[in-house]
Amino acid sequence: MREPPAEPMISVRDLVVSYGGRRVLDGINLDIARGETMVLLGGSGSGKSTLLRHIIGLEQPGAGRIVVNGIDLASSAHKDLQKLRRSIGVAFQNAALFNSMSVADNVALPLREHTRLAESTISLMTRMKLAVVGLAEFGSYSPQELSGGMKKRAAVARALSLDPEILVFDEPSAGLDPIVGAELDDLILALKRAFSMTVVVVTHEMASAFRIADRMAMLYQGSLIAVGTKEELKSSQHPRIRQFLDRVSDPIVDAHKIDAFFEQYLKGGLT
């Protein structure tokens, strides 16, 4: 007999987000189960980063409901929201490391702020987190001295600082060469296996997405056009999904429009 499905870790219902009159997200419904790796795919301007920002609590929804680990983001008390934030680790696209501190101090920051652990314990835990991402010897470096890939790994170490239940990556492979990008994918897979975290990744790198995802959700112009397993998406015949997967460009130049423009110009019809 099948067990009833467990409560999803992250639940988005009818999320609508508008910026300056423009609908960026139009009625998003998405469930992310505990322990699964969900990849949010989409082109530029599809709304995937906006969706991510709402899930991690950086923005309030205009309409709709977001429930993360049982906490409703719009209506919960500040204390509960802060507690939730401590259970989510976020690795930002540009690492967002604090340049005024060393790498080790960056990773130790959440521990120093939210725990009363002794400095020696914090130091040990920091070294462990850095070792997990392969930066054990780089604790004393300042962020400017690291390469792009190392910065991203340091950001992951910082996200792991408080042993979060949910790990979020915003464009982890952006700006990285394929080898370093693959290293980061391996890191995500290793973390998944070791810690059974719920992982949410926003990316448009297909190879990376198919490697790490359990399920994928594709956004197009603010709407979810597909949610499913890797196989379901690969075999989908939806034109936009096929275009995205097969790397087919949209026509950028509309020859007719340009012809019409010059005709009108030559006739002196433009003021």
Add this chain to the structure above:
Amino acid sequence: MANYPNEAFARQQVAMITSVVEYLGKGTLRHVEYVGELTMQLTAAVGSLWRTLPFAGSRSRWRSTVRQMLAVGVDAFPMVGVMAVCAGFILAMQGASELRRFGAINLVIDLVSIGFTRELGPLLAAIAVSGRSGSAFSAEIGSMVVTEEIDALRTMAINPVEFLLAPKYLAMLITLPCLSILSDACGIVAGGLFMLFSTHMALGVYLRDVAQSIMLRDVLLGLLRSLVFATIIVQVGGLEGFRVRGGPDAVGRSATAAVVKSTFLVILADLGFTAIFYLIEGK
């Protein structure tokens, strides 16, 4: 339209008037919004101050405060000192050029000592610090907004105002009054040097006369002004930084805006203080 040839003109006039009203309305709303944000930020900063103190709060916050005191206060000593000496000479010379016509050149002593302790000392220190530190705060915080570091703080359940602004605020509340005293002292010494060169008055005599004309009340009121100026400089610098949207050019604009707005508000606050004390004294 054919029946009313002036209708188009009338429509144009109405459009002009409504656009002026719209402009005024939008401007007012923007300023009200700014004041509101400033107040909320100030409340958050004041509420976080106790966590910045050495024994009650966290040790890393206090270390951050000490670093800020060095940057904002100690490093500003030379600049504030030189400005105060120059202003002291200017005040003494301008005063003397008129007072000597009445044979009252000794009143320069009162002019410099009261002028500095009541007014110029705190004001000069505040203007110097506003230019130096107000812009630095907004540029630092603004570039953190652009690189998503502020978002990172929020996702780590760390309040950016408490983490970034409160140490700067406490540091400024401690150091700006000190800089005001320095400014007073330098201005008064400059006055003394002027009297030495122009009337060959011994410095010892000058300082004795200064001690007689200075009132403790004026010095304390000057320090109170410094606390208000410190609040203005830190809060405006911080708000301009937090409000940055866009890229590096927006950071640059915020630094300019921080200096301009905080200097303006400092002078406005100074006017308010002076008016209040003038009216109280008059009663």
